[in-house]
Amino acid sequence: MADPSSYRPRPGQIPDSPGVYKFRDEHRRVIYVGKAKSLRQRLANYFQPLASLHPRTATMVTTAASVEWTVVSTEVEALQLEYSWIKEFDPRFNVKYRDDKSYPYLAVTLDEEFPRVQVMRGHKKKGVRYFGPYAHAWAIRETVDLMLRVFPVRTCSAGVFRNAASAGRPCLLGYIGKCSAPCVGRVTAEEHRELAEDFCDFMAGRTGTYLRRLEKQMMIAAEDLEYEKAARLRDDIEALRKAMEKNAVVLADATDADLIALAEDELEAAVQIFHVRGGRVRGQRGWVTDKVEAVDTAGLVEHALQQLYGEESGDAVPKEVLVPALPEDSGAVTAWLSGRRGANVSLRIPQRGDKKALMETVARNAQQSLVLHKTKRASDLTTRSRALEEIAEALDLDSAPLRIECFDISHLQGEDVVASMIVFEDGLPRKSEYRRFQIKGFEGQDDVRSMHEVISRRFKRYLAEKEKTGEWVDGEVPESAPEDDGRPKRFAYPPQLVVVDGGQPQVAAARRALDELGIDDIAVCGLAKRLEEVWLPGEDDPVVLPRTSEGLYLLQRVRDTAHDFAIRYQRSKRNKRIRSSPLDEIPGLGDTRKQALIKHFGSVKRLRQATIEQICEVPGMGRKTAEAVAVALAQAAPAAPAVNTATGEIMEDDGGTTA
Numbered sequence: 001m002a003d004p005s006s007y008r009p010r011p012g013q014i015p016d017s018p019g020v021y022k023f024r025d026e027h028r029r030v031i032y033v034g035k036a037k038s039l040r041q042r043l044a045n046y047f048q049p050l051a052s053l054h055p056r057t058a059t060m061v062t063t064a065a066s067v068e069w070t071v072v073s074t075e076v077e078a079l080q081l082e083y084s085w086i087k088e089f090d091p092r093f094n095v096k097y098r099d100d101k102s103y104p105y106l107a108v109t110l111d112e113e114f115p116r117v118q119v120m121r122g123h124k125k126k127g128v129r130y131f132g133p134y135a136h137a138w139a140i141r142e143t144v145d146l147m148l149r150v151f152p153v154r155t156c157s158a159g160v161f162r163n164a165a166s167a168g169r170p171c172l173l174g175y176i177g178k179c180s181a182p183c184v185g186r187v188t189a190e191e192h193r194e195l196a197e198d199f200c201d202f203m204a205g206r207t208g209t210y211l212r213r214l215e216k217q218m219m220i221a222a223e224d225l226e227y228e229k230a231a232r233l234r235d236d237i238e239a240l241r242k243a244m245e246k247n248a249v250v251l252a253d254a255t256d257a258d259l260i261a262l263a264e265d266e267l268e269a270a271v272q273i274f275h276v277r278g279g280r281v282r283g284q285r286g287w288v289t290d291k292v293e294a295v296d297t298a299g300l301v302e303h304a305l306q307q308l309y310g311e312e313s314g315d316a317v318p319k320e321v322l323v324p325a326l327p328e329d330s331g332a333v334t335a336w337l338s339g340r341r342g343a344n345v346s347l348r349i350p351q352r353g354d355k356k357a358l359m360e361t362v363a364r365n366a367q368q369s370l371v372l373h374k375t376k377r378a379s380d381l382t383t384r385s386r387a388l389e390e391i392a393e394a395l396d397l398d399s400a401p402l403r404i405e406c407f408d409i410s411h412l413q414g415e416d417v418v419a420s421m422i423v424f425e426d427g428l429p430r431k432s433e434y435r436r437f438q439i440k441g442f443e444g445q446d447d448v449r450s451m452h453e454v455i456s457r458r459f460k461r462y463l464a465e466k467e468k469t470g471e472w473v474d475g476e477v478p479e480s481a482p483e484d485d486g487r488p489k490r491f492a493y494p495p496q497l498v499v500v501d502g503g504q505p506q507v508a509a510a511r512r513a514l515d516e517l518g519i520d521d522i523a524v525c526g527l528a529k530r531l532e533e534v535w536l537p538g539e540d541d542p543v544v545l546p547r548t549s550e551g552l553y554l555l556q557r558v559r560d561t562a563h564d565f566a567i568r569y570q571r572s573k574r575n576k577r578i579r580s581s582p583l584d585e586i587p588g589l590g591d592t593r594k595q596a597l598i599k600h601f602g603s604v605k606r607l608r609q610a611t612i613e614q615i616c617e618v619p620g621m622g623r624k625t626a627e628a629v630a631v632a633l634a635q636a637a638p639a640a641p642a643v644n645t646a647t648g649e650i651m652e653d654d655g656g657t658t659a
Helices: 039-046 055-063 075-089 137-147 158-167 189-203 208-223 227-245 297-309 330-341 353-395 447-469 504-516 550-578 591-601 604-609 612-616 623-635
Strands: 019-025 030-036 064-071 105-108 117-120 129-131 257-264 268-277 280-290 320-322 346-348 403-412 415-425 435-438 497-501 523-528 533-535
Touching: 019 039, 019 055, 019 075, 030 039, 030 055, 030 075, 039 064, 055 064, 075 297, 075 330, 105 137, 105 189, 117 137, 129 189, 137 189, 189 208, 208 227, 257 297, 257 353, 268 297, 268 353, 280 353, 297 330, 330 346, 353 550, 403 447, 403 550, 415 447, 415 550, 435 447, 435 550, 447 497, 447 504, 497 504, 497 550, 504 523, 523 550, 591 604, 604 623, 612 623
Parallel strands: 257 320, 320 346, 403 497, 497 523
Antiparallel strands: 019 030, 019 064, 105 117, 105 129, 257 268, 268 280, 403 415, 415 435, 523 533
């Protein structure tokens, strides 16, 4: 945990102007992005005494190791840059709204010669007009089916379109009048595009004018005694009205607005959005997010606006956005929204009338969404509890194993032998407790000896931590136990169950290691991959859990997690060994100067042949460092020559070959 005072900028360094700032951790990863009217005032708030900070803010500043900022001209630029950086770096301490599913949209591909109406999900594409989102794809298809009678736009795929064009016959929709059949030339490209644009206008809410025009045409046809045409227009009007009835009228005609409401508690927040176009609710969606940063309702609203409109433009941004609370920089946010739309956007809180009543409906939906989300999590908790109880029953444990540790061995043909230890608490992974081990007691491949060594080392550390804190195995307390600094120790917590990846031999080795340390209150089992059998120490036959058992599923997940963690560590060690160089062992020689040496001499072989004076000629190299380089290379044995597997030639360090 870092001390924020160690990287706090001097007061005079921070400018008193708008800007965006980034906190980075010790690995230079961006963990938080924020913006401010005054960088000096905002950043000063982060360097108060930790006790006065919100717990989440305190966690962020103690995780960070540095802070940097970028000055901008206006608050609108700060808002845009903040959004761009959040998208680019995905900081762990920023609130991020994500769809709980990919909502379907009704899309019209206006970028094609013959526009197509279809259902689309995922990222929006340029040149495509979108309507929605809808809760279900079938709702889109019902709406389209009604409207194709009036707007017979193409709905077929490119392959079907090409086949119909080559055969000279339209598909079934062309025969029943629900497609204008541009594939066989019944309408020109211009006429078909006009149909598609009329379809878009109607979906965008301009319904009243179009219906009145159809009614006028129907009356004229009836007066001219064209009864068949009048009947067809009557049916068209009825079909459009049915399509309109699927979206309830909630506001005055021609009202375009998005209504955003929130429901939140200390840990999570749910957001719901109603998209109103032409006075009707055309779409609805929502998200639930963890509140990983200290943020109020106004801050959540601002994040939601960035998520909704950060990549939108034109009519996709409505004329009016109704929210439960205005962001802190509401003027800048309004200007940003107006820039995205290309026209003025109103951002406000509804105070009375139909809009306030609809906002209350959206808020109720948000509250129900949060309750449903928590119910699902409670259900997950029930499932995890059942899994732990099944494990306790199968292994004859006194109680459910709330903390499970799993160990796995990984190597490549006996080289780079490593082990992993992963931890599950209450059925969930606790990644901060994961540990990695290098096998040091012997060389070669022996999974049983490796397992014994790893278990011994882990629980020796556990016993050592117990001695430090005064928790002696025999119950005695030393006269002067060291004071606890309040921070969790690396190996201070014992598991109720140790799981090893393997069968009888690995289980026996783990049990023997615990017995040698005098630990008899920790259960041990092994999970063999072949038949997913659970092995217990001293038992000749395995315990077979039902394939549908939640307990077996949890053990499999624990075992697979340990296996993946061990493989990643083993691969990283192998890659590091392959890329190793004698220069890596020289103290004080960083990557920049190593690269400069190799660039100057061309290879390690030529560098080894160089004199100290020649090494000193490299920029940045002092005589003391040059001497250290010469000594280290003289002591290091030359690496074995590489062989070109295609030709069998031996490759020299300087890129040449020898027979």
